[in-house]
Amino acid sequence: MTHRPKYDLLIHNGTAVTVNKAFDILGNALVCIRDGRIASIGETDPAKKLPEADTVIDAHGGIIMPGLVNTHTHVPMSLFRGLADDLPLSIWLNDHIFPAEARHVDPEFVRWATWLACTEMALGGITTCCDGYFYEEQVADAFNRFGMRAVAGQGIIDFPAPGVADPAKNIATARAFAEKISGQPGTVTASLFCHSPYTCSAGTLRRAKAVANELSLLFQIHVAETESELKQCLAEHQTSPVQYLDRTGVLDDRTLLVHAVWVGDEDIELIADRGASVSHNPESNMKLGAGVAPVNRLLKAGVKVGIGTDGCASNNNLDLFREMGITAKLHKAVSGDPTVLDAQTVIRMATIEGASAIGLDDLTGSLESGKAADLIIMDTRQPHLTPMYRPDSHIVYAAKASDVKTVVIGGRIIVKNRDVLTMDTSEILRAAGQLGREIKTCSARISNQEG
Amino acid sequence: MTHRPKYDLLIHNGTAVTVNKAFDILGNALVCIRDGRIASIGETDPAKKLPEADTVIDAHGGIIMPGLVNTHTHVPMSLFRGLADDLPLSIWLNDHIFPAEARHVDPEFVRWATWLACTEMALGGITTCCDGYFYEEQVADAFNRFGMRAVAGQGIIDFPAPGVADPAKNIATARAFAEKISGQPGTVTASLFCHSPYTCSAGTLRRAKAVANELSLLFQIHVAETESELKQCLAEHQTSPVQYLDRTGVLDDRTLLVHAVWVGDEDIELIADRGASVSHNPESNMKLGAGVAPVNRLLKAGVKVGIGTDGCASNNNLDLFREMGITAKLHKAVSGDPTVLDAQTVIRMATIEGASAIGLDDLTGSLESGKAADLIIMDTRQPHLTPMYRPDSHIVYAAKASDVKTVVIGGRIIVKNRDVLTMDTSEILRAAGQLGREIKTCSARISNQEG
Numbered sequence: 001m002t003h004r005p006k007y008d009l010l011i012h013n014g015t016a017v018t019v020n021k022a023f024d025i026l027g028n029a030l031v032c033i034r035d036g037r038i039a040s041i042g043e044t045d046p047a048k049k050l051p052e053a054d055t056v057i058d059a060h061g062g063i064i065m066p067g068l069v070n071t072h073t074h075v076p077m078s079l080f081r082g083l084a085d086d087l088p089l090s091i092w093l094n095d096h097i098f099p100a101e102a103r104h105v106d107p108e109f110v111r112w113a114t115w116l117a118c119t120e121m122a123l124g125g126i127t128t129c130c131d132g133y134f135y136e137e138q139v140a141d142a143f144n145r146f147g148m149r150a151v152a153g154q155g156i157i158d159f160p161a162p163g164v165a166d167p168a169k170n171i172a173t174a175r176a177f178a179e180k181i182s183g184q185p186g187t188v189t190a191s192l193f194c195h196s197p198y199t200c201s202a203g204t205l206r207r208a209k210a211v212a213n214e215l216s217l218l219f220q221i222h223v224a225e226t227e228s229e230l231k232q233c234l235a236e237h238q239t240s241p242v243q244y245l246d247r248t249g250v251l252d253d254r255t256l257l258v259h260a261v262w263v264g265d266e267d268i269e270l271i272a273d274r275g276a277s278v279s280h281n282p283e284s285n286m287k288l289g290a291g292v293a294p295v296n297r298l299l300k301a302g303v304k305v306g307i308g309t310d311g312c313a314s315n316n317n318l319d320l321f322r323e324m325g326i327t328a329k330l331h332k333a334v335s336g337d338p339t340v341l342d343a344q345t346v347i348r349m350a351t352i353e354g355a356s357a358i359g360l361d362d363l364t365g366s367l368e369s370g371k372a373a374d375l376i377i378m379d380t381r382q383p384h385l386t387p388m389y390r391p392d393s394h395i396v397y398a399a400k401a402s403d404v405k406t407v408v409i410g411g412r413i414i415v416k417n418r419d420v421l422t423m424d425t426s427e428i429l430r431a432a433g434q435l436g437r438e439i440k441t442c443s444a445r446i447s448n449q450e451g
Numbered sequence: 452m453t454h455r456p457k458y459d460l461l462i463h464n465g466t467a468v469t470v471n472k473a474f475d476i477l478g479n480a481l482v483c484i485r486d487g488r489i490a491s492i493g494e495t496d497p498a499k500k501l502p503e504a505d506t507v508i509d510a511h512g513g514i515i516m517p518g519l520v521n522t523h524t525h526v527p528m529s530l531f532r533g534l535a536d537d538l539p540l541s542i543w544l545n546d547h548i549f550p551a552e553a554r555h556v557d558p559e560f561v562r563w564a565t566w567l568a569c570t571e572m573a574l575g576g577i578t579t580c581c582d583g584y585f586y587e588e589q590v591a592d593a594f595n596r597f598g599m600r601a602v603a604g605q606g607i608i609d610f611p612a613p614g615v616a617d618p619a620k621n622i623a624t625a626r627a628f629a630e631k632i633s634g635q636p637g638t639v640t641a642s643l644f645c646h647s648p649y650t651c652s653a654g655t656l657r658r659a660k661a662v663a664n665e666l667s668l669l670f671q672i673h674v675a676e677t678e679s680e681l682k683q684c685l686a687e688h689q690t691s692p693v694q695y696l697d698r699t700g701v702l703d704d705r706t707l708l709v710h711a712v713w714v715g716d717e718d719i720e721l722i723a724d725r726g727a728s729v730s731h732n733p734e735s736n737m738k739l740g741a742g743v744a745p746v747n748r749l750l751k752a753g754v755k756v757g758i759g760t761d762g763c764a765s766n767n768n769l770d771l772f773r774e775m776g777i778t779a780k781l782h783k784a785v786s787g788d789p790t791v792l793d794a795q796t797v798i799r800m801a802t803i804e805g806a807s808a809i810g811l812d813d814l815t816g817s818l819e820s821g822k823a824a825d826l827i828i829m830d831t832r833q834p835h836l837t838p839m840y841r842p843d844s845h846i847v848y849a850a851k852a853s854d855v856k857t858v859v860i861g862g863r864i865i866v867k868n869r870d871v872l873t874m875d876t877s878e879i880l881r882a883a884g885q886l887g888r889e890i891k892t893c894s895a896r897i898s899n900q901e902g
Binding site: 022079081082083085086087088089092116117119120123124147227283285286287288289290291292315316317318319322325326328329330332333334335336337338343381382383384386387388390393394396397400401402416425428429432433435436437439440 | 517530532533534536537538539543566568570571574575678734736737738739740741742743766767768770771773776777779780781783784785786787788789790793794832833834835837838839840841844848849851852853856876879880883884886887888890891896
């Protein structure tokens with residue numbers, strides 16, 4: 001009989017930013033991990049020997065914190081990063097993104113694009129994302145293969161879409177996806193993603209929400225992203241997009257509202273009353289000229305607000321460190337008040353509040369006993385993090401994605417010293433580069449024909 | 452007699468984003484460097500052998516571009532990074548920054564802090580900065596020792612300041628500094644930095660500008676940063692801060708206006724008429740809740756606008772890649788127009804326009820024959836830069852400071868494969884860490900006494 005060490009993994013010699021309720025910061029922390037969960041977390045007793053473990057990681061004085069939670073992605077769009085920028089929304093979408101999706105997106109494309117996005121996200125400290133796209137079964141398979149924790153939502157739209165040529169089958173496809181995924185082991189939770197109130201009929205919204213309720217799944221939807229969406233909704237339905245969703249019966253505590261830029265006080269009150277949550281995607285909203293979501297008012301009303309990168313075509317990165325810095329600063333700029341969205345608030349949004357917004361806060365988003373061991377270690381021995389007066393300030397205002405050295409998801413070491421262990425990064429870069437060259441050639445050919 | 456190779460340094464096998472007038476992007480570029488200058492730049496002729504050179508750098512398919520120009524810094528403040536955040540401006544300044552400066556800033560502090568900032572800046576692709584602080588002679592020495600190109604401005608303020616206990620000597624100190632620096636070899640150009648129209652009297656402004664004119668130096672000044680400054684100026688002088696500066700006679704084509712957030716159409720017209728330039732510091736303005744400068748209107752009026760990080764206490768990083776991304780996105784967000792400040796405009800601001808704003812555009816800011824060899828090489832073989840449809844898009848919207856692998860200033864290799872060659876980084880981190888611990892202890896002791 002072989003001797004089994006007490007723990008699978010042990011992390012020590014770092015400052016733990018726990019993001020628990022009290023926001024405890026533990027100097028010289030000791031995190032003990034067994035069976036994918038945090039068995040214990042506390043300060044190291046210098047008088048005692050370290051407990052036995054299969055693997056011991058020395059954090060070298062760095063920061064140990066919960067892995068970041070990206071509450072809004074379309075991971076397959078990583079292959080469209082930088083294909084078209086600085087354009088009016090309608091030209092960007094109709095002349096570039098939609099045609100590229102129609103021409104290129106297939107199961108093979110989706111798999112490599114998901115791995116490319118997972119590689120970028122993991123190397124930037126993201127351990128959970130909440131996704132919505134088409135061929136989401138392939139996306140979910142790719143998440144599982146990589147080891148990324150994810151909520152994966154099959155896209156629902158009342159138009160022909162990649163993998164769903166007949167929109168009459170959009171709900172059935174999403175239900176089949178969700179039933180299949182829900183029975184599988186792995187790191188992925190199924191979800192349904194209705195594209196928006198203006199691309200899904202009221203009937204589609206109601207039927208999709210009914211499936212989500214029946215299967216106890218998160219229902220995601222883009223809403224109130226642009227002023228023109230608000231105007232169109234007011235003209236067609238004589239009410240705001242959020243109030244229209246409520247009237248349609250899809251606004252409850254298992255609904256994630258993505259964007260929520262053009263929401264008024266009544267909308268905010270309604271979101272809070274219904275217990276719905278919000279994904280704030282500042283870089284995407286800025287880049288597309290959509291505007292600035294009233295995040296401080298949403299938080300004051302008690303709404304759970306997470307932070308998302310959105311897809312790579314409208315950002316163009318999957319970097320939550322940048323997104324945290326911008327979230328903290330943007331709302332200070334527009335309110336003129338440097339005290340709003342302080343560092344701890346923003347860290348909560350990017351971890352535990354984000355996890356709560358997508359229904360995973362029992363599992364992830366903070367370093368506490370019993371939770372999944374989803375955590376990252378940052379190397380602080382760098383000029384831009386020296387000196388360090390407060391680790392929470394550095395996380396939001398100074399740290400970079402490249403400071404992440406180690407990433408653990410569910411107790412499994414995904415990144416070690418900036419190497420992805422679960423997949424072959426060079427193979428992913430090669431395949432992604434090849435797909436990119438095909439997209440570029442095709443896109444050049446089409447603009448030559450048009451020109 | 453030893454044979455001398457044709458060139459000192461040769462860089463090949465990369466895509467050169469030249470930022471020349473035509474914004475030429477050269478595939479498979481060849482940059483030949485001799486005596487600190489770019490002797491030639493063009494596309495590699497695959498039929499020919501590479502020219503002889505002492506040192507040959509293979510860019511491995513990456514991006515070669517001009518080093519970034521940071522148009523506003525207070526480099527010694529790198530040691531105050533994260534000391535106090537998320538506070539009202541007056542409390543942040545009067546209760547934290549000013550007392551910390553009074554207690555800690557001395558020549559030794561300034562030297563280590565400058566080296567810390569140079570290390571961060573160089574590793575993030577910045578090859579030139581425009582600084583203003585006290586003990587600027589030590590700052591300038593440290594810039595020279597490191598090899599950073601800089602415009603160094605001795606601070607002028609009508610209060611006792613570090614190294615200038617008697618404000619009556621502020622101009623004389625600045626003149627002595629400028630005369631000393633101007634006679635020295637190295638990478639530093641002298642300048643005068645008047646703190647602001649509300650901390651320098653009209654007499655001080657006039658006398659400082661007279662010295663700057665006499666010695667042909669850049670005159671820098673913080674102006675129109677906050678709404679309260681605007682209101683105070685209107686109340687005291689019955690005119691806006693910019694018009695007050697013009698009335699005082701200090702607004703001309705060798706004046707750098709730092710911030711210029713609260714400027715109206717008349718101010719913008721005046722800045723353009725006088726040929727003055729502007730340093731836009733978006734992250735600092737956002738973090739302090741100062742507001743958003745009307746950059747698009749300044750650019751339309753023909754004003755030269757560079758991008759600055761400001762000091763580390765109000766940012767909290769010296770990362771121009773982040774600053775470029777935010778500049779491109781912020782003005783889209785506030786205008787609601789995703790076409791403003793496109794990628795090429797923002798790259799120009801962070802390179803040639805910034806160089807022009809601080810009077811160094813004959814020397815740096817673009818890759819052109821005859822200019823100083825101030826350039827960086829970025830490694831694009833990374834998930835967040837794959838695929839690459841357009842290098843200009845990636846530089847602004849996807850690249851990170853950590854993608855910079857090689858940095859050359861005046862033909863001298865400062866950073867090679869992310870190692871600083873000109874100084875000992877670990878010694879700088881050790882000294883900065885020690886100074887940080889002293890500041891922290893002191894700051895904790897004082898708040899205990901007060902509490």
